[in-house]
Amino acid sequence: MKTIKRFVSTVTPALLLVSPLAAHAGDLVVAAFGGLWEQSFRQCVIKPYEQQTGKHVDVVLGTPAQWLNQIGANPSKPPIDVIATPADNAIDATKRGLVMKLDAGHVPRIKEIPARFVDPVDGYGAVFDYGAMGALYNRKTVPNPPTDWKSFVQGTIAGKWHASMPSINYFGGGISTLWMYSSLYGGNLQNIQPALDQIKQMVASGHLDMWTDPNQVLNALKSGDVDIAMYWDGRAWAFINGGNKEFNYYTPSPGATISMTFLQKVKGGSDLAWDFINLAMSPGPQACFAAATRYGVTNQNVVYPADIKPQITQIDKLIFPPFKDFPQYQSSWVDQWNKQVGR
Incomplete structure (x- = not known):
């Protein structure tokens, strides 16, 4: 994870499961894709985050456009703290002022992410996988x-x-x-x-x-x-x-x-999102995700296992479309x- 009559260009290929957003009891609410993407993200990112912090993460499924509309409808108390979203929706979220810039003070691992995976949204998010x-x-x-x-x-x-x-x-x-x-x-x-x-x-x-x-x-x-x-x-x-x-x-x-999935911190959402995104951008969780999905990840210090690396499309073979245009x-x-x- 899909047919629509408007332009949405680059969802990372995972199935999107539509689910209405309801009240959540978690300390942090993350909007994500369904299917294998969600399963792998839970195992490789959410599980270690919960183990390290003792906090509980709720995952909501749906479509990026749905999430942005729900955030925009209640900007002072958004129902989502972190969104995993494709390039065009990430750019839209940035233009609408719904998300915050990922600086090295809040997300130290951002320094390990190549600029080409941050620049499309001017730093208001970073690519997790592609x-x-x-x-x-x-x-x-x-x-x-x-x-x-x-x-x-x-x-x-x-x-x-x-x-x-x-x-x-x-x-x-x-x-x-x-x-x-x-x-x-x-x-x-x-x-x-x-x-x-x-x-x-x-x-x-x-x-x-x-x-x-x-x-x-x-x-x-x-x-x-x-x-x-x-x-x-x-x-x-x-x-x-x-x-x-x-x-x-x-x-x-x-x-x-390339099709990229950005992680973005929702403006007005929980500050727990900073540490969550920082962990998601670190080599260990990203290597775990790549092994589970065969999708490339973005931390420059990730070392792919020998049996996995041939099945990951390397950066020098990627074409980066002008998503902003x-x-x-x-x-x-x-x-x-x-x-x-x-x-």
Whole structure:
């Protein structure tokens, strides 16, 4: 952890479980993603925090937009203290003044987080973990997988395989995928037509499916309806390691677009959030989380175990979209997509 008709670009790929926010008895309330993300976060971050402090943490599930609206509705006494949220919502929370800056006085571990994982929100939060959009493929039906994304496009058009990629309506990465192809084919933020032209050719070939739900991709791969798909690294490795060794995952050149999960301290929330975020940004809990999910983490001192490291997308293979710039173009991009691609 997903289909919406507005732009939300970069949720870390975990299932979001919607649950109404109710009164909580915990000392600290953390809003987080559901599924494996929540389970791993509980084990690797919340459990050691509770053991070290004696405080109790309540976790609320839902959607980032829901959390921000609830915080904004009661800013003097917000119902949430810490939010785990994707880049676009983190940027929105910062612009709306709902969160506080993470300075080294309150969060000493922030000094161990590279600037690229702090700058997108001007220090009003930091990235805890990230996913990357690479390629998951069937070894038997795709014996020679494309080495780069242009070859992925060309091979799909030529019918070398049946492919799948995220629709713009997939809010876990549809927009950033469109931007990536636009950049690859000579476009820019103002001109995504080069990307649309390539996508239309893939669709017209009859060899491309669009997905809005990550689970449908795995089902299509298992059934043989799809041979190769643009997909998230952590989810892909969980699928492969779960008994599907006939598949493999890799990062085509020039890299994989990143999806980041920020941790932010809610303004007006409990000051216990400072120590909680500091612990979350430390090497031990982050290494634990990476081992459980196969998602990359951000503390520069984390050492991945030898058996885990090959399944983590390294920073030099990541493509960082201009998330701050996306909102002003979202309506135009969606309109162009709907008129020309329509899926």
